[in-house]
Amino acid sequence: MDYSIESKIGRTISEINIGDTASFGKTFTEADVYQFTGIIGNFNPTHLNKEFAAKTPSGKRTVPQMLVAGLVSKILGTEYPGNGTVHVSQELEFLKPVFMGDTIEATVEVTKIDGKTNRVWFDFKCVNRDGYLVLTGETEIIPPFIFCEEKS
Amino acid sequence: MKARIGKTVEEIKVGDCAYFAKTLSNTDMLLFAGVTGDVNLLPINDEFAKQTIFKQRVAHGMLTASFITNIIGMRLPGYGSTVKSQKVKFTLPVFIADTIEIGLTITAVNVAENTVDFSVVATKQDGKVVMTGSGVATPPVPLDDSDEEQEG
Numbered sequence: 544m545d546y547s548i549e550s551k552i553g554r555t556i557s558e559i560n561i562g563d564t565a566s567f568g569k570t571f572t573e574a575d576v577y578q579f580t581g582i583i584g585n586f587n588p589t590h591l592n593k594e595f596a597a598k599t600p601s602g603k604r605t606v607p608q609m610l611v612a613g614l615v616s617k618i619l620g621t622e623y624p625g626n627g628t629v630h631v632s633q634e635l636e637f638l639k640p641v642f643m644g645d646t647i648e649a650t651v652e653v654t655k656i657d658g659k660t661n662r663v664w665f666d667f668k669c670v671n672r673d674g675y676l677v678l679t680g681e682t683e684i685i686p687p688f689i690f691c692e693e694k695s
Numbered sequence: 696m697k698a699r700i701g702k703t704v705e706e707i708k709v710g711d712c713a714y715f716a717k718t719l720s721n722t723d724m725l726l727f728a729g730v731t732g733d734v735n736l737l738p739i740n741d742e743f744a745k746q747t748i749f750k751q752r753v754a755h756g757m758l759t760a761s762f763i764t765n766i767i768g769m770r771l772p773g774y775g776s777t778v779k780s781q782k783v784k785f786t787l788p789v790f791i792a793d794t795i796e797i798g799l800t801i802t803a804v805n806v807a808e809n810t811v812d813f814s815v816v817a818t819k820q821d822g823k824v825v826m827t828g829s830g831v832a833t834p835p836v837p838l839d840d841s842d843e844e845q846e847g
Contacts, residue, residue: 548743551736551743567732575730578726578729578730579730579731579761582758582761583761583762583765584762584765584769585761585765585768585769586769587767587769587773588698589768589774589775589776592698594698595698595775598838599775599835599838607761607764609778610730610731612757612760613727613730613731613757613761614731614732615757616731616733617732619735620734620737620738620755621732621733621734621735626737627736627737627747628735629737629756629788630755630756631784631785632782632783632785633760633782634780635780635781635782636779636780637778637779637781640777690748
């Protein structure tokens with residue numbers, strides 16, 4: 544099997560263009576929510592307790608917001624630019640609650656490229672089935688690069 | 696049964712703080728990759744990661760960032776809270792078996808809007824800062840118990 548990084552790496556900075564977009568959509572289920580809250584240890588009843596959630600303004604159990612934001616991480620880490628991408632910073636604005644059973648489509652768009660520091664900036668948005676924005680934000684990443692070790 | 700909520704906006708003061716610390720395991724990273732779909736090879740593939748500048752697998756930035764919601768949902772403000780917006784910067788990579796401590800401090804309280812501003816700093820076991828950030832959270836409002844029978 545070929546383990547060389549060259550064959551596995553995602554897009555390097557020279558293969559990224561301003562205006563490029565990528566998307567991924569997913570239906571969030573109870574299983575996603577329970578697994579995610581377990582990893583994070585966030586047992587906020589707004590996500591896990593039907594009776595509690597019924598008495599809150601949203602009325603229903605909500606999907607953890609960082610799980611929705613994970614869609615963006617998925618696109619950047621596996622599709623565009625892909626393997627080897629490193630997160631540098633991220634700004635998120637949560638506009639509407641997401642409920643179990645909702646299908647959310649995330650789209651990222653390249654807004655800025657800095658070849659000197661090897662950084663790329665994306666704007667992203669997540670939209671629910673009714674077309675409402677549930678999450679917007681921007682993120683800065685280091686796209687994959689071939690690392691050549693100095694031979695001593 | 697009376698459900699418990701976290702601190703309401705009136706009960707929170709500027710300077711209030713809360714902490715969460717966790718040793719990051721391989722399991723966390725694999726479960727996070729699975730539930731978000733972010734199967735970027737850098738966090739999950741030893742052979743790929745060895746050929747990068749980091750020399751070993753790096754945790755998903757969003758995993759570290761998600762631990763902020765543990766504090767917000769569980770501790771400060773606690774049960775019933777939601778995050779409105781969040782901004783994070785990843786300053787150093789986090790590796791398997793690193794123990795991450797996240798400290799959250801309330802920087803502003805807005806009773807009229809029912810929001811609190813917070814800042815976060817995440818450090819590793821050696822005291823180095825791995826993530827900084829800030830955001831706005833909505834503390835819980837008293838639960839709507841109007842449907843329930845009055846207790847005597």
